[in-house]
Ligand SMILES: NC(=[NH2+])NCCC[C@H](N)C(=O)O
Ligand SMILES: O=C(O)CCC(=O)C(=O)O
């Protein structure tokens with residue numbers, strides 16, 4: 001079987017005029033909002049995003065509706081390296097969130113062209129805009145804060161039924177040009193027997209370690225429904241870890257399927273050699289198609305989390321304030337489907 005091969009990685013370079021327009025929009029928004037993740041700004045983000053240049057809006061509109069490409073790199077917005085401050089050594093340790101307000105507004109606006117932004121109660125303490133930077137002690141982990149090991153390619157939250165439709169990564173600092181890795185299912189060729197097996201619920205995907213981090217569990221349990229939801233979310237992660245359901249890797253249209261895969265956290269239960277062989281086959285096919293995307297400061301990559309996998313090359317962390325530093329958001333096309341797991345209809349945190 002040959003899946004559709006429309007080019008999977010689009011590159012969108014902002015013109016000088018578009019950069020000027022965006023700078024103006026960001027300055028106006030910065031005078032009115034002190035954080036990119038405050039509820040007031042998030043509620044209006046989709047509206048403000050309509051002030052982004054038309055060419056950008058239509059490119060991302062096509063990515064959303066026609067599934068033309070599985071990723072798009074938007075480049076050209078300058079970032080002042082001194083102004084954003086030193087790279088934090090831990091996601092919770094950025095001394096002044098205001099130092100990246102401009103860049104976070106940029107990320108949230110662009111992401112809002114694809115859908116609604118949300119975070120996980122069990123990840124980075126419910127933050128909606130995540131920090132990705134290397135942390136001491138995490139070098140050999142499979143976390144965004146790892147470094148010395150390759151971050152194995154994956155679907156973001158492959159284990160979770162409410163996983164994002166898209167994720168967006170913003171480069172703030174990347175002096176060593178350490179690449180993000182990327183491959184689209186649209187570039188992968190599979191035998192029809194392999195594909196048929198991957199469409200069946202014969203696989204298990206456990207939560208990745210970012211949802212189990214002990215540090216997320218030290219905070220006090222809040223009272224009321226929030227506490228109830230938080231404890232239930234932790235229990236669910238624990239359960240998905242101890243007794244995961246059997247799921248399919250591929251879904252949707254057999255000739256242009258969607259994908260949920262995270263081999264590092266997967267296994268094939270029971271005596272099922274054909275399922276094992278099918279998983280190995282798709283992993284090899286994806287490995288062959290894996291390519292590198294180097295995000296420079298100001299660049300945003302939007303990744304279709306139903307059609308592409310991503311990861312990161314290994315590198316040596318510096319821990320001197322000049323390390324690679326990204327911001328990340330999850331995007332859903334439909335916030336309503338997670339309503340049972342959120343406190344309010346407009347809340348962005350999924351428990
Ligand atoms: N193979 C994996 N899924 N590794 C985990 C990916 C990193 C994880 N999303 C984090 O925020 O730290
Ligand atoms: O650092 C990167 O380029 C990708 C990180 C990533 O995939 C993650 O944090 O889930």
Ligand SMILES: [Fe+2]
Pocket residue numbers: 154155156310311
């Ligand atoms: Fe990821």
